[in-house]
Amino acid sequence: MTRVRIPPTLRAEVGGAREIVVEGSTVAEILEDLAARYPALGSQLLRDGELGPFVNVYVGGEDIRTLDGLDTRVDGKPVILLPAMAGGAGGR
């Protein structure tokens, strides 16, 4: 069981939830589980089965790019999905 934090810009795809509990022992398995349950989220995150370059995934606070990528084992550590946010609240 792994807790995945859903960023605010992707919450519409999961009915507004801030966090979702998923199954899977690696990042790839977790993303598959998420995509199966929330196809809209899956299509945002994954392009041709690969993670889009604009979403960072952190396991236990570490970027999976510095771990084993999608093969990174989760081992119950919290997972954070993080796309960039632009806002500086300057706009009208």
Next chain:
Amino acid sequence: MASYRELLARVKEEIEEISTIEAHERFSSPTPPLFVDVREPDEWEEGHIPGAVYVSRGRLESRIEGLIPDKTRPLVVYCSVGARSAFATKVLEEMGYTDVVNLAGGFSDWKRNGFEITIPRVLSAEQRARYSRHLLIPEVGEEGQQRLLDARVLLVGAGGLGSPASLYLAAAGVGTLGIVDADVVDESNLQRQIVHSTERLGEPKVLSAKRTLEALNPDVRVLPFQERLTSENVDRILGEGWDVIVDGADNFPTRYLVNDASVWHGIPVVHGSIFRFEGQVTVFRPGVGPCYRCLFPAPPPPELAPSCAEGGVLGVLPGIIGSLQANETLKLILERGDTLVGRLLLFDALGTTLDEVSIPRDPACPVCGESPTITEYVDYVEFCNAPVGGAR
């Protein structure tokens, strides 16, 4: 009962003294001792030995352990002629300092020999009062306050993040604040953009901010750039010389432009971004830590990147995130503490949680990596609208 002369003579017998000639030899050696100046503040301000630590004789006992915790450090104590410092030397020995000598002849003799002196720039009485709470903090103090007054910070955006950041930086006495923003004050800004006010509606934001900030602190000079930051003007604006850039932009093209320009100009960027209830803060320090492109190689597609104008933002959130940006900026200027270089702080106002993830430097980064592929400004609007594909 002993007279002053008798007391001084007795103390001088109990301590070690060195001449100014010998002290100057040690001063010029590769491992110089620490000079401790125990004179009155006005004497210090008229000039002192370079690198000396200042603590007035009256506050010596209460302050010295905070200033010099290492009691084995070699110290040379001086005053004007060597009398007050003789007593100070004795006290320091009694307090457990093991290697203390008194400078015979004192600063007067040092100066007579033509040895180096420093004349410190001093704060005015008004500044001393205004910044008194800073002066009390050892990590800031008079030297740190001078650094703040000399510092130049460029704020990109005078909006939600730029408002609190600029207010706190101005209050702290950061001497020069540049502000880049092309917009005018709109009613919908006032829910969070606290540097502006209702009476400023329709006024250019940079001028409204200038009025507020210079009224808050007359030591601050605000340089307004009433324009949108672009590939065409960025070198001119950054070329004016800045110690830190505070990025509070409201769109991706500007974020990537600020990043690339800051890497090429070698200026650290204190990054903040917000959406609804969540904020992100970090520091990008060229050559030391990752840059924005190391963190986010590509911007999200437009449907995943709504602005605050589209998605909304809790008014206080930029207050919190912008204040954190001011905090990082002050530390960068003061060279104190640990900044957020290599760490991204995530704040969730709804759950009141603070998380941290590490940001690695990307050796393959197209801008700050080992073999950069982007070496000049690109069309940032096009870059941010381009369809993103492929895996990384």
